[in-house]
Amino acid sequence: MQKRYSILMPPPNLTGEPHVGHVMQHLIMDALARKKRMEGYDVLFQPGVDHAGIQFEGTLNKILQKENLSKEKMAREEWLKRAWKFKDEMYKSFHDTWKMMNISANWDKEVFTLDSKVQKAVFEEFKTFWEKDLLYKGAYIVQWCSKDGTAIEDIEMEYEDRKEILYFIKYEIVSRGKGQGASEKEYITIATARPETISADVAIAIYPDHPKFKKYLGKNAINPFTNLSISIIEDERVEKEFGTGALKITPGHDLLDYEIGKTHNLPILHAVGKDGKITELDPDLFGLKIEEARKKAAEKLKNMGLIEKEEEYEHSVPICERCKTVVEPLISKEWFVRMRALKEKGLTQIEKIKFVPDSYKEIISKWISGVRDWSISRSLWWGHRIPVWYCSICNIAREVGKDKDMIVSMEIPNKSCDRCGKKEWIQDEQILDTWFSSGLWPLATLGWPNHNEEFEKHFPWDFEISAPEIKYLWIARMIMISGFFENKIPFHNMFFHGTLRDEKGRKFSKSLGNGLYPKNFVDEWGVDSLRAALFTYSAPGRDGKIGKQTLNERCKNFRNFGTKIKNIAKFTINLKPENTNSESKISHPEDKEIIKKLEETQESVNKHFEEFELHLAMEKIYNFVWHEFADIYIEQAKKRRTEAQACLEIVLKKCAEMIFPFMPDTANDIIEKWPK
Numbered sequence: 250m251q252k253r254y255s256i257l258m259p260p261p262n263l264t265g266e267p268h269v270g271h272v273m274q275h276l277i278m279d280a281l282a283r284k285k286r287m288e289g290y291d292v293l294f295q296p297g298v299d300h301a302g303i304q305f306e307g308t309l310n311k312i313l314q315k316e317n318l319s320k321e322k323m324a325r326e327e328w329l330k331r332a333w334k335f336k337d338e339m340y341k342s343f344h345d346t347w348k349m350m351n352i353s354a355n356w357d358k359e360v361f362t363l364d365s366k367v368q369k370a371v372f373e374e375f376k377t378f379w380e381k382d383l384l385y386k387g388a389y390i391v392q393w394c395s396k397d398g399t400a401i402e403d404i405e406m407e408y409e410d411r412k413e414i415l416y417f418i419k420y421e422i423v424s425r426g427k428g429q430g431a432s433e434k435e436y437i438t439i440a441t442a443r444p445e446t447i448s449a450d451v452a453i454a455i456y457p458d459h460p461k462f463k464k465y466l467g468k469n470a471i472n473p474f475t476n477l478s479i480s481i482i483e484d485e486r487v488e489k490e491f492g493t494g495a496l497k498i499t500p501g502h503d504l505l506d507y508e509i510g511k512t513h514n515l516p517i518l519h520a521v522g523k524d525g526k527i528t529e530l531d532p533d534l535f536g537l538k539i540e541e542a543r544k545k546a547a548e549k550l551k552n553m554g555l556i557e558k559e560e561e562y563e564h565s566v567p568i569c570e571r572c573k574t575v576v577e578p579l580i581s582k583e584w585f586v587r588m589r590a591l592k593e594k595g596l597t598q599i600e601k602i603k604f605v606p607d608s609y610k611e612i613i614s615k616w617i618s619g620v621r622d623w624s625i626s627r628s629l630w631w632g633h634r635i636p637v638w639y640c641s642i643c644n645i646a647r648e649v650g651k652d653k654d655m656i657v658s659m660e661i662p663n664k665s666c667d668r669c670g671k672k673e674w675i676q677d678e679q680i681l682d683t684w685f686s687s688g689l690w691p692l693a694t695l696g697w698p699n700h701n702e703e704f705e706k707h708f709p710w711d712f713e714i715s716a717p718e719i720k721y722l723w724i725a726r727m728i729m730i731s732g733f734f735e736n737k738i739p740f741h742n743m744f745f746h747g748t749l750r751d752e753k754g755r756k757f758s759k760s761l762g763n764g765l766y767p768k769n770f771v772d773e774w775g776v777d778s779l780r781a782a783l784f785t786y787s788a789p790g791r792d793g794k795i796g797k798q799t800l801n802e803r804c805k806n807f808r809n810f811g812t813k814i815k816n817i818a819k820f821t822i823n824l825k826p827e828n829t830n831s832e833s834k835i836s837h838p839e840d841k842e843i844i845k846k847l848e849e850t851q852e853s854v855n856k857h858f859e860e861f862e863l864h865l866a867m868e869k870i871y872n873f874v875w876h877e878f879a880d881i882y883i884e885q886a887k888k889r890r891t892e893a894q895a896c897l898e899i900v901l902k903k904c905a906e907m908i909f910p911f912m913p914d915t916a917n918d919i920i921e922k923w924p925k
Contacts, residue, residue: 251289251290251291252289252290252291253290253291253292253293253706253707254281254282254285254290254291254292254293254711254712255292255293255294255295255707255708255710255711255712256278256281256282256292256293256294256295256710256711256712256713257295257690257691257694257710257712257713257740258275258278258294258295258296258297258354259274259713259714259715259723260297260298260299260360260361260362260687260690261298261299261343262299262301262304262305263298263299263300263301263305263336263339263340263343264301264304264305264308264339265308265339265342265759266342266346266766267342267343267346267347267766267767268749268757268764268765268766268767269749269765269766269767269770269779269783269795269800270716270748270749270757271346272346272350272767272779272783273746273749273783273784273786273787274714274716274746275347275350275352276350276352276780276783276784276787277714277744277746277784277787277861277863278294278352278354278712278714279294279350279351279352279353279354279910280784280863280910280911281712281858281861281910282294282353282354283353283909283910283913284858284910287906287909287910293355293358293707294353294354294355295354295355295358295360295694295707295710296347296352296354296355296356296358296359296360297359297360297361297362297690297694298340298343298359298360298361298362299362299683299687300336300361300362300363300631300632300683300686301683302627302629302631302632302680302682302683303394303397303399303401303571303627303629303683304571305332305335305336305339305631306332306397306629306630306631307396307397307571307572309331309332309335309631312335313331320630325630328630329630329631332630332631340361346767346768349767349768349771349776350767350771350776350779350780351776351780351913351914353913360693360694362683362686362687362690362693363632363633366693366696367686367689367693368633368659369659369698370686370689370692370693370697370698371633371681371685371686371689371693372636372659373697373698374685374689374730374734375635375636375657375681375685376636376657377734378586379657381590382587383586383587383590383591384584384585384586384587384649385584385585385587385649386582386583386584386585386626386649387582387583387585388580388581388582388583389580389581389583389585389624390500390501390504390507390578390579390580391578391579391580391581391583391624392405392406392567392576392577392578393523393576393577393578393579393581394569394571394572394574394576394577395523395524395525395574395577396525396569396572396574397569397571397572397574397629398523398628398629399627399628399629400581400583400624400626400627400628401569401576402623402624402682402722404721404722405569405570405571405722406567406568406569406570406576407567407568407569407570407573408565408566408567408568409565409566409568410563410564410565410566411563411564411565411566412561412562412563413442413561413562413563413564413566414442414547414559414560414561414562415440415441415442415492415559415560415561415562416440416441416442416444416547416550416556416559417438417439417440417492417493417556417557417558417559417560418438418439418440418441418444418447418473418497418550418555418556418557419436419437419438419555419556419557420436420437420438420439420453420470420471420472420473420479420497420555421434421435421436421470421471421473422434422435422436422437422465422468422469422470422471422481423468423469423470423471423478435465437453437455437462437465437470437481437495438493438495438557439453439492439493439495439496439497440491440492440493440495440560441492441496441497442562442564443499443502443543444543444546444547444550445520445521445527445531445534445537445539445542445543445545445546446499446502446520446521447472447473447474447497447520447531447546448472448474448475448518448520448530448531448534449499449501449502449518449519449520449521449530450472450479450497450498450499451479451480451498451499451500451510451515451516451517451518452479452480452481452482452497452498452509452510452513452515453470453479453480453481453482453495453496453497453498454481454482454483454484454486454487454495454496454498454509455481455482455483455484455487455494455495455496456483456484456485456487456488456489456494457483457484457485459483459494459495461493461494462481462493462494462495463483465481466481466482466483467480467481468481469481473550473553473555474531474533474546474549475530480515482498482509482513484509484512484513486505486508486509498510498515499518499520500515500516500517500518501517501518501519501520501579501580502519502520502521502577502578502579503578504578507578517580518530519579519580521539521577521579522579523579523581525538525539525574525577526538526539526542527539527542533545533549534546539575539577583624583625583626583679584624584625584626584635584679585622585623585624585625586622586623586625587622588620588621588622588623588729590733591620591729591730591732591733592617592618592620592729594729594732594733594736595617595725595728595729595732595733596614596617596618597732598728598731598732598736598737598738599613599614599617599728599738601738601741602728602738602740602741602742602743603741603742603743604743604745605742605743605744605745605789605790605860605861606745606789606790608790609717609720609743609745609790612720613720613721613724613725613728616720616721616725617725617728617729620725620729623682624682625681625682625685626679626680626681626682627679627680627681627682627683628678628679629679629680630680631680632680632681632683632686633680633681633685633686634676634677634679634680634681635676635677635679635680635681636657636658636659636676636677637649637655637656637657637676637677638655638656638657638658638661638662638674638675638676638677639653639654639655639674639675639676639677640654640655640666640668640669640671640673640674641673641674641675642666642669642671642673643666643668643669647677654666654667654668654669656674661674661676662674684722684723684726687723687726687727688723688726688727688729688730689730690727691708691709691710691713691727691731691739691740692708692730692731692734692735692739695707695708697734697735698734708735708737708739709731709737709738709739709740709741710739710740710741711740711741711742712740712741712742712744713727713739713740713742713743713744714743714744714745714746715743715744715745715746716745716746716747716748717745717747717748717790718748720745724743727739727740742861744789744861745789745790746787746788746789746790747786747787747788747789747790747791747792747793748792748793749786749792749793749795750792750793750794750795751763751794751795751796752794752795752796752799754794765795765796765797765800767779770782770800770801770804773801773804774801774804774805774807774808775808775811775914776914777807777811777911777912777913777914777915778804778805778807778808778811779804780911780912781807781810781811781867781911781912782800782803782804782806782807784863784864784867784911785803785864785867785868786864787863787864788862788864789861789862807912810871810874810875811912811915813874813875813879814874814904814905814908814915814919815915815918815919817874817878817879817883817901817904818901818905818918818919818922820883820897821894821897821898821901822898822901822919822922822923822924823922825894825924826890826891826894828891829891829894829895830894830895832895833892833894833895834895835895835896835899837889837892837893837896839882839885839886839893840893840895840896842882843877843878843881843882843896843900844896844899844900846873846877847873847878847899847900847903847904850869850870850873850877850907851903851907853865853866853869854866854869854870854907857869863911866911867911870904870907870908870911873904874904874908878900878904882900883897901919902923905919905920
């Protein structure tokens with residue numbers, strides 16, 4: 250029975266032309282696939298593309314804005330027709346790049362994350378979670394991106410250090426005494442960088458036994474923007490070192506405040522809406538964006554004489570990793586997955602996976618151990634729509650529960666509502682988080698939930714690859730989901746490559762205009778030269794800084810390397826002396842020495858492949874071909890050309906085989922010229 254090896258391509262996002270960082274990732278997989286095929290393996294190199302819900306929708310909406318169109322002006326079906334057309338345009342961009350770069354995937358098996366086979370798998374996942382009581386829906390505090398118009402997860406955020414103003418604001422203590430003048434007023438001072446949310450303050454919390462403010466415990470203070478009384482409470486979660494040791498509690502706009510509010514049964518108010526603007530809760534600031542509202546709120550407090558002092562405050566601000574908008578914690582009605590069962594399965598399976606670098610096993614295990622419930626609903630249109638239908642007559646509020654008037658189904662239900670007897674069903678408006686379907690990638694690509702021949706043959710996968718930035722969003726999820734549904738690991742080997750950045754250490758970005766795209770380098774130096782150059786950046790877990798000049802220099806070097814080995818082939822094959830015997834025995838000391846060095850190089854290259862150190866494998870081949878073979882041996886062989894011919898052919902053929910995974914066109918050019 251033929252040995253098999255399976256490689257699962259991370260589905261790239263449908264958001265634009267792949268840059269050299271994307272290409273490097275795919276070249277690593279391609280080299281492994283080519284090497285395994287040479288070794289006699291039956292290789293499945295599974296390609297695919299991800300629908301990339303938030304990012305794709307944001308990109309399309311920008312295009313629509315230029316045409317004076319928007320989701321609000323278009324019906325859902327009309328918008329989706331345009332989205333599928335845009336998908337086809339983006340899809341072509343990827344394929345043109347992979348074809349140009351000689352990526353040898355099994356293209357006839359390509360999967361798109363919105364294909365029908367994936368839809369069936371996603372429904373099975375959702376239905377199973379529902380039946381096992383792992384799904385719930387409710388209003389909870391989430392991280393909200395106002396630009397994308399949807400909830401996102403903590404791990405979909407980046408943090409940016411910013412200098413802001415910390416305002417020390419005086420809240421007047423409600424006095425029960427009589428005849429007191431203005432001079433007798435008492436105040437409790439809090440520190441905040443967000444005065445624009447004061448209208449949603451429902452309490453002030455101090456840490457236990459606060460030496461200055463504990464005398465106010467149980468009393469009330471006056472909210473300076475609403476003039477309402479708010480309670481003064483004590484909570485051990487208040488940091489002693491921050492500000493004055495007293496916090497304004499705004500449960501609708503802060504995660505800690507939300508938890509404190511739950512403990513103390515505090516109401517939840519909203520000063521900021523999902524559009525990123527101040528709500529009607531504050532008439533003076535209504536409709537203003539947060540930055541503008543913050544300035545106006547500070548001015549208002551100054552005019553009221555309530556700002557005790559201001560300090561410069563440097564802290565980490567959460568921003569959406571996709572659009573870089575500041576994320577706003579707020580209350581939203583969303584779907585969630587209870588993660589305890591998935592966490593337990595993930596922690597059981599993760600020990601069986603080989604991670605490269607191995608430090609990621611502990612990093613991901615630690616995250617899985619502390620994983621919180623997963624918010625899986627997104628207020629978007631592009632993606633897998635939540636397969637839940639509500640009776641539009643009996644369940645207007647769209648409540649969720651086994652006893653509610655709702656049905657979990659892929660298609661519109663063909664049954665009547667148990668309560669009213671009507672078939673007036675309406676589907677949940679939201680879609681599922683992209684990672685809900687991507688977490689199924691190792692399973693769905695092979696036809697799960699069906700255990701067909703291909704599934705049994707290739708699952709678990711042998712090799713998966715990723716950038717470290719999605720280790721929680723994707724890798725951890727695949728491990729937990731595969732463990733939960735199949736009680737198996739999703740892949741045997743998990744390789745994390747570094748991220749290619751510009752010379753200033755920044756990620757490639759269209760907005761920055763710092764991206765490097767493969768076509769320019771291919772046009773200048775050829776495909777194999779770019780392929781080989783990018784392998785030099787493929788060290789496990791190590792980011793690389795790359796600029797146009799640097800990459801051009803490396804491409805030029807490998808163009809020269811390709812020319813060198815082609816000249817060696819010309820010397821060996823085209824200029825072969827007459828009456829030579831290619832089957833001659835290797836007996837000369839120089840021949841034996843080069844064969845020994847060849848075997849050592851082959852052994853090193855094979856070991857580097859086993860450890861996925863392709864940058865070192867490429868370096869070994871380069872040094873052997875250029876220095877050991879060309880500079881030393883061939884110069885020696887010229888003096889005894891006929892006698893050395895057999896050895897020349899042996900070494901050249903092995904060199905062509907070694908470079909084939911990295912520079913297939915160059916290797917094939919040599920092999921095609923080989924005497925038949």
